[in-house]
Amino acid sequence: MADIYEILRGTKDSSGNYQKMPVIVQGITGTFGSLHAKMMMEYGTNIAAGVTPGKGGQKFEDCVPIYNSVKEAVDATGAKISIVFVPAKFFLGAAKEALDAGIKLLVAIPEHVPIRDTMQVLEMAKQKDAIVIGPNTPGIMIPGLIKIGIMPASPFKPGNIAVLSKSGTLLYEISNALSRAGYGQSITVGIGGDPVNGTRLIDAFEMIKDDPDLKGIVVVGEIGGDSEEILAQHIIDTNFKKPIVAYIAGRNAPKEKRMGHAGAIVMGTYGSAESKVAMFNKANIPVGKRPNEVAMFLSGKMGSKD
Amino acid sequence: MRLLEFQAKELFGQYGIKTPKGKYSKNIDEARSHAAELGYPFVIKFQAPVGGRGKAGGIQVVKNQDEFELKYPQVAGMTIKGEKARAILLEKMAEYQKELYLSLFLNRSKRCYTIIASGEGGVEIESVKNQTIREVGLGDVTPQVAEEVAKSIGLSGNSVSDFVDMLQRLSKLTIEKEAELAEINPVALLKDGSLLALDGKVITDDNSNFRHPDMDKYQEKTELEERAEKSGFTLVELEGNIAVVGNGAGLVMSTLDMLIDNGGKAACFLDVGGGATTESVYEALTLISKMKKVKAILVNLYGGIVKTTTVASAFIKAYDDKLIDLPVYARLMGAESEKSKEMLKNTKTKMFDSVEEAISGVVLGVSKHG
Numbered sequence: 001m002a003d004i005y006e007i008l009r010g011t012k013d014s015s016g017n018y019q020k021m022p023v024i025v026q027g028i029t030g031t032f033g034s035l036h037a038k039m040m041m042e043y044g045t046n047i048a049a050g051v052t053p054g055k056g057g058q059k060f061e062d063c064v065p066i067y068n069s070v071k072e073a074v075d076a077t078g079a080k081i082s083i084v085f086v087p088a089k090f091f092l093g094a095a096k097e098a099l100d101a102g103i104k105l106l107v108a109i110p111e112h113v114p115i116r117d118t119m120q121v122l123e124m125a126k127q128k129d130a131i132v133i134g135p136n137t138p139g140i141m142i143p144g145l146i147k148i149g150i151m152p153a154s155p156f157k158p159g160n161i162a163v164l165s166k167s168g169t170l171l172y173e174i175s176n177a178l179s180r181a182g183y184g185q186s187i188t189v190g191i192g193g194d195p196v197n198g199t200r201l202i203d204a205f206e207m208i209k210d211d212p213d214l215k216g217i218v219v220v221g222e223i224g225g226d227s228e229e230i231l232a233q234h235i236i237d238t239n240f241k242k243p244i245v246a247y248i249a250g251r252n253a254p255k256e257k258r259m260g261h262a263g264a265i266v267m268g269t270y271g272s273a274e275s276k277v278a279m280f281n282k283a284n285i286p287v288g289k290r291p292n293e294v295a296m297f298l299s300g301k302m303g304s305k306d
Numbered sequence: 307m308r309l310l311e312f313q314a315k316e317l318f319g320q321y322g323i324k325t326p327k328g329k330y331s332k333n334i335d336e337a338r339s340h341a342a343e344l345g346y347p348f349v350i351k352f353q354a355p356v357g358g359r360g361k362a363g364g365i366q367v368v369k370n371q372d373e374f375e376l377k378y379p380q381v382a383g384m385t386i387k388g389e390k391a392r393a394i395l396l397e398k399m400a401e402y403q404k405e406l407y408l409s410l411f412l413n414r415s416k417r418c419y420t421i422i423a424s425g426e427g428g429v430e431i432e433s434v435k436n437q438t439i440r441e442v443g444l445g446d447v448t449p450q451v452a453e454e455v456a457k458s459i460g461l462s463g464n465s466v467s468d469f470v471d472m473l474q475r476l477s478k479l480t481i482e483k484e485a486e487l488a489e490i491n492p493v494a495l496l497k498d499g500s501l502l503a504l505d506g507k508v509i510t511d512d513n514s515n516f517r518h519p520d521m522d523k524y525q526e527k528t529e530l531e532e533r534a535e536k537s538g539f540t541l542v543e544l545e546g547n548i549a550v551v552g553n554g555a556g557l558v559m560s561t562l563d564m565l566i567d568n569g570g571k572a573a574c575f576l577d578v579g580g581g582a583t584t585e586s587v588y589e590a591l592t593l594i595s596k597m598k599k600v601k602a603i604l605v606n607l608y609g610g611i612v613k614t615t616t617v618a619s620a621f622i623k624a625y626d627d628k629l630i631d632l633p634v635y636a637r638l639m640g641a642e643s644e645k646s647k648e649m650l651k652n653t654k655t656k657m658f659d660s661v662e663e664a665i666s667g668v669v670l671g672v673s674k675h676g
Contacts, residue, residue, distance in 0.1 A: 113513060114513045114514035115412065115511045122417055165556075166556065167557065169557035169608045195414045196414055202415075226415055249557075250559040254388075257542050259542060260575070264555055
């Protein structure tokens with residue numbers, strides 16, 4: 001698998017700084033796309049180009065060139081990263097275009113993408129050795145360095161804890177509590193709330209687990225599917241030793257109802273919170289009953305902070 | 307969307323999967339003419355999106371008209387696992403030698419469809435023994451694979467070709483209707499070796515609804531749920547008296563969990579989406595104002611980008627417009643929260659610094675005032 005850190009920050013230069021990797025925004029002239037393109041730029045992300053068919057040649061905010069196609073944007077900027085803001089029904093086309101143009105990290109923001117479309121995109125991404133984050137994700141970020149997504153900046157501080165989350169607002173909530181408790185984040189990965197995710201919890205774990213600076217991991221799961229159980233089993237099997245704490249939303253949700261996220265649905269026992277909590281406990285991973293317990297449990301697991 | 311049994315069977319019919327002769331009805335007058343048409347005996351089946359209907363008494367054999375007049379209203383009036391009957395299905399019985407299990411199921415982690423089959427069906431999937439499991443990519447099932455599955459569950463003779471036919475039709479349905487689950491449980495193995503779908507459960511991908519206007523008629527949404535959807539919200543109505551509102555599915559689920567942990571009873575789950583504006587919060591309050599059972603509102607908003615004052619002004623407008631007179635227990639995380647507290651000082655909205663405090667407040671408030 002491609003190295004996520006290398007894609008996001010390149011390699012250190014002679015003075016020890018990481019690179020500002022160029023990022024393309026697909027759908028940069030839409031309401032949502034333009035708002036978040038601006039916010040990413042304010043954060044310091046190198047938004048190198050935008051793509052909106054029919055608006056090629058124009059400039060976004062007087063400085064970011066807009067192209068008609070991803071291919072043109074990639075040719076002009078050499079970008080390997082694209083963030084997609086198009087409406088769900090156009091996602092399949094936009095994603096295919098990006099992967100065909102050589103994009104290696106596709107951050108898929110749209111909610112309500114049909115599962116079949118996602119599955120087709122993932123099939124293509126596999127052939128092209130590209131990473132897809134989402135759909136229905138808040139995005140991915142290395143606090144203090146690069147933000148590719150719709151998350152607000154305020155909850156996040158640079159640090160050594162990786163946060164992997166299916167939920168957007170719980171990612172903000174829990175990261176905020178972590179930051180306040182003195183645990184900044186090395187990276188945060190939004191898995192997304194859809195039934196089928198480009199980057200599953202286990203994939204995200206694999207991406208970040210070998211980071212030498214990593215001191216702990218927080219997993220924010222929710223009802224639906226079995227990606228939490230698979231991650232827990234993987235942690236047992238690989239005998240991973242760094243501290244991990246989890247949170248599971250939806251313990252008291254009714255069965256067979258979709259709870260806001262397309263993926264947040266319990267069918268029989270498939271996807272139940274009981275199953276996830278039991279597997280995490282088996283892997284010696286404490287599960288908070290409240291988001292606020294996560295930082296407390298992490299502190300307990302890590303012993304005294306330095 | 308989760309189709310009811312009779313709807314799933316209607317779909318099976320379109321795809322040539324054999325089901326017993328049946329008719330659904332919404333009231334006994336309609337059902338009387340169906341009874342005459344079908345002829346006794348038959349079964350009456352409670353139609354709601356729940357499992358375990360048989361155990362709960364929602365499926366009854368009817369041998370004559372007297373029994374029909376007695377049992378139809380009984381079954382129609384039942385509540386099973388909190389769900390009332392959406393319709394009643396009258397269906398002819400079949401004599402069979404064995405019950406099998408068959409489904410095509412989207413395995414989310416493996417990102418592929420899975421055939422699950424067993425020679426021992428008729429119980430819920432968790433209890434189905436000796437399962438044959440085959441991964442089939444995007445859902446296409448070749449005759450070879452179907453035949454292997456048929457043999458693995460002990461079928462022989464003409465039952466094998468019947469099974470291959472049934473599974474391939476189920477596969478076509480799954481692909482074309484974008485189902486996450488298409489289940490036939492049980493499949494009856496009749497005395498002549500042919501197969502019949504005695505029950506049906508189909509769950510389709512809601513995000514693909516726009517490609518399937520022909521399926522709109524199967525939507526089982528309340529008026530409020532429909533209105534919520536138009537606003538881009540998700541509303542799930544529940545049995546209690548405290549409305550739970552927030553932004554983001556995970557955050558609202560988490561709030562619901564904590565409320566119930568603390569003895570509160572939720573009237574609804576209302577997710578207004580990732581952002582929160584004056585308009586969206588006002589619209590959420592409008593929806594809640596239409597739910598008579600609500601005694602208080604618990605609000606948990608994480609406004610990363612949004613100022614809390616925008617949310618506060620929605621509450622003030624709702625009181626001014628006399629839209630609501632309910633107490634609101636709110637935790638608004640974000641910029642300008644002190645100013646919001648000041649704005650809401652003389653209203654029925656209490657602002658708290660943590661969601662835990664807001665929950666204690668609402669549980670206590672509701673228990674005091676009934």
